[in-house]
Amino acid sequence: MADGNFSDNNKFLQQNCRDSWPLWTCTLGNVSGMCSTTLWFIVLLPQVWKNFRRKSVRGLSVLWATSNFTASLINLFFVFIYAKIPIYGQISSVYCPILEFALLVQFLIYGKYQKMLKIIYPAVCVVTWSAIIAVELLFKVENFIEYVAIVLWCIETFPQVLLNMRLQSTSGQATGSVVIAMVGKTTDFLANNILVMPIQYVIMCYFSSSVAYVNGFQVAWYYGNEAPPKELDQTRTKESSYQTKERNVVGSEMTSSYSMNNDFPSAVSSSQTKLTTNIPDGLRNAKIIFVVRWVSMVIISCLLLMCVIGFTLNVESFLGLLGPTAIGLVLIMAHVYFTYFKRSHYALS
Numbered sequence: 001m002a003d004g005n006f007s008d009n010n011k012f013l014q015q016n017c018r019d020s021w022p023l024w025t026c027t028l029g030n031v032s033g034m035c036s037t038t039l040w041f042i043v044l045l046p047q048v049w050k051n052f053r054r055k056s057v058r059g060l061s062v063l064w065a066t067s068n069f070t071a072s073l074i075n076l077f078f079v080f081i082y083a084k085i086p087i088y089g090q091i092s093s094v095y096c097p098i099l100e101f102a103l104l105v106q107f108l109i110y111g112k113y114q115k116m117l118k119i120i121y122p123a124v125c126v127v128t129w130s131a132i133i134a135v136e137l138l139f140k141v142e143n144f145i146e147y148v149a150i151v152l153w154c155i156e157t158f159p160q161v162l163l164n165m166r167l168q169s170t171s172g173q174a175t176g177s178v179v180i181a182m183v184g185k186t187t188d189f190l191a192n193n194i195l196v197m198p199i200q201y202v203i204m205c206y207f208s209s210s211v212a213y214v215n216g217f218q219v220a221w222y223y224g225n226e227a228p229p230k231e232l233d234q235t236r237t238k239e240s241s242y243q244t245k246e247r248n249v250v251g252s253e254m255t256s257s258y259s260m261n262n263d264f265p266s267a268v269s270s271s272q273t274k275l276t277t278n279i280p281d282g283l284r285n286a287k288i289i290f291v292v293r294w295v296s297m298v299i300i301s302c303l304l305l306m307c308v309i310g311f312t313l314n315v316e317s318f319l320g321l322l323g324p325t326a327i328g329l330v331l332i333m334a335h336v337y338f339t340y341f342k343r344s345h346y347a348l349s
Contacts, residue, residue, distance in 0.1 A: 029194030039184035046176030059172015154207035
């Protein structure tokens with residue numbers, strides 16, 4: 001009986017193997033896939049909990065959540081109708097849409113949108129999802145429909161990444177979810193490139209992993225930056241001229257009240273001793289944050305490089321180098337656009 005169980009477990013860890021590769025690599029790939037599936041079970045939980053705790057989805061992109069769920073919905077039917085993938089992939093294909101739909105419900109409950117938009121957007125989504133399900137069930141369009149899911153998964157994180165760039169902050173995202181996503185993408189990438197998997201999954205994993213690493217890079221870079229409240233964005237144009245005048249009026253008072261080196265009160269007060277005592281702790285924390293930030297960015301950069309090299313070797317083509325190039329171009333164009341928009345915004349105020 002024990003030998004039978006061992007044989008079954010061994011068979012379970014030897015699915016989708018490459019014939020020319022050592023057997024241990026197949027085991028590694030399947031273990032990585034199971035780890036990835038386990039992480040997808042919890043990846044959105046920190047984000048859902050953070051939204052629930054603060055009763056807000058500010059700083060999150062609804063387009064990111066929508067494309068994520070839509071891709072998972074397409075993949076759900078693809079997996080059980082067309083694809084032959086390990087059991088852990090089938091489990092993940094069922095569970096992920098459930099948690100992603102819960103996140104969409106939070107956008108509906110907590111989102112500060114116009115009433116008409118709250119009606120129209122869900123209605124359009126429901127019609128689209130119904131059409132997708134009908135097409136998958138009635139027509140044999142496995143290649144087309146799955147590549148739609150691939151495209152959505154490849155670009156799903158872009159709306160969130162671009163929103164982070166505009167806000168100069170990732171405060172809306174749960175850091176735990178971003179970290180889990182990067183670890184999950186790493187194990188997912190190992191599984192898809194070590195094992196024999198549909199090329200759609202290999203391409204999707206490559207692009208989605210790359211953008212996930214970019215998102216992680218943002219979390220490290222913007223750590224501690226708080227996103228401006230929506231009301232501040234709406235009234236910034238009206239208040240900018242007033243703020244400029246007020247700075248001129250109170251400028252002399254600020255100069256006399258604050259030191260030249262730090263924004264700590266220089267006048268003698270009862271709280272000065274306490275503030276001075278806390279300065280070393282603040283500097284120490286700043287150094288820790290600085291070290292953690294740069295170590296994290298170096299690690300993420302290495303993971304991104306591994307992703308490019310692994311995909312290029314797997315598909316045996318240097319076209320894999322186009323991936324980071326395309327992502328980089330999108331980010332550069334977005335940076336130029338946001339910079340130009342901000343300059344025009346302040347020029348008109």
